[in-house]
Amino acid sequence: MDAPRAVRVVTEVAAVDRPFDYLVPEGLAKTGVGDRVRVDFNNRSVRGWVVSDAHVSENLKSLGKWLGYGPPASMMDILLWSSERWLAPLARFLVAASPRQLVTSLPTAPALRALEGDQWQRLSDQAPGVIQVSPNTDPLDLVLAAYRATRADGASLIVVTPTEAWSRRLRGRLEQRGCATAGADEWERARAGWPIVVGARGAAFAPVPRVAGAVIVDADDESLRSPAQPTWHALDVLEERCRRASAPWWATTMLPSPRLMAKGYRVDGDIRGGWPRVTVIDRRGGDPHDGLLAGEALSAAHRALSGDEAVAVVVLHHRLGRGRLLACAACHELYRCAVCGQAEQEVDDVVSCASEHERRRRFCRACGSTRVKLLRQGVSTVRRDLEAQLSQSVGEVTASTETLPSTRVVVGTEAVLQRVRRASVVIIDDFDQYLLAPRETARRQAVDVVGRAGRLVGSRRAGRGDVIVQTRRGDDLVVRSLVDASFDRLLDDEFETARALRLAPFGARATIRGAGAQSYAASLGDPLTVSGDEVHGFVVRARDVNQLVDAMRTVAKPPHVRVALD
DNA sequence: CGGACAAGCTGA
């Protein structure tokens, strides 16, 4: 008879972020690290994961039941690292690496086939790391090159893109070229070690037993960060997974954030040619009686409609509901904060920016007029205006749209850029909504949205690619950079701003909210600095993430206090 | 998290 065995179990009760040991009964001898089990926990029957082996001691209860496979044993260290890195219970990350439904048997991964055909010879070697690419650079060649460079029996290349739809398309094209791929919805395949796993951010926790390498497409896209707590980022997870596996990773970006710049990056060929042609329509001088589309935007729309592209015109309207822009009704100058340049709002007759650098009465800094107009319309209003202006029926696409309209003119929020694949021209009806959004990342997101629009219209190299930007800030560096498709100045600027404001990579922040947040924040003390208030949350700053996390882990977090790492 | 149990509060 075998010696008795015990295992350490973390339960689904995330609030109890601590393992407990159980005996492995003889019937469950096959139970491995990572597996899903049912255990009796404080007189409750709960599900959990075996996270390691344990010493046999007295008074241990036995595992109740083997439920199925979970993440492979080789992933336990990255899951533990993630829970420490994002100050969250381990169970959250065990869930991220586990199937939605229990899996009790695994397929066998296909054996690696020889790489046949010219395409594999043509692929030049691509050095790992951060690569600046143009919006119209096809990531397929990079993925193929990464696959060629890393493929090994029993190891998997993980590929992450910003959206499921993009992953599905990429995956289909990889399959066409003879690569065996697993999708995000095929947990069993990833767990069995399929050669390539493709998915959206969740694929960062693909349960592959061995990581051969990783490709992160559009690494600066917001959607690679989990929107809910814990706010883990696919790039951080994969970078660490690869580091631990001594495996290479590649990350592409249209515009390297300061964080990625600090890692060092190279530029992939002719970036400029892959950006769309950008035409700026400065509405400051415009006739206030102009419709939604002014001058060149209107003629470009008519030209596009006389062409044969199925979707001729996409009008991008900044997302609904939040933040209205104030403008002078006399001279059209925007109301902006003199300190930070962000858009000002008017609340109870007081005009100020979100950070309240200056609180003032309503008057135009340019002409002194006190008459204002609100520059903000919903998508439906925009649609009616467009129909009148273009004498065309216009469809609407928002995040909640289920089937795409069949009209040749489409207006939508940012969701439209993910849903419509091709168009002759994209018009951003009010670019200032992006430029002046009350976010530190507003300027780079403004560039980003033009890049994503450029994917619908194609590149200036191909003699296509018209993105038309209506703005009252024609002399802004962001706008000029887009027109020239030349971003070096902007990148330097962003890097220096990050340094000055101690944003990543020059600092790390966490926001603390909830009952007891103030005393908790205060108790953290050196070397962290605390600012903020009850309403907006207390902001804790540190030199870097490690310092921040180490300091926060030394003080027990009171219940009901929520911590968000920026 | 959720059960167990203790201490505190209330009203007849």
Added chain:
DNA sequence: CAGCTTGTCCGG
């Protein structure tokens, strides 16, 4: 002092 609420502790 029963009956209820609120708080604290703890799980293998």
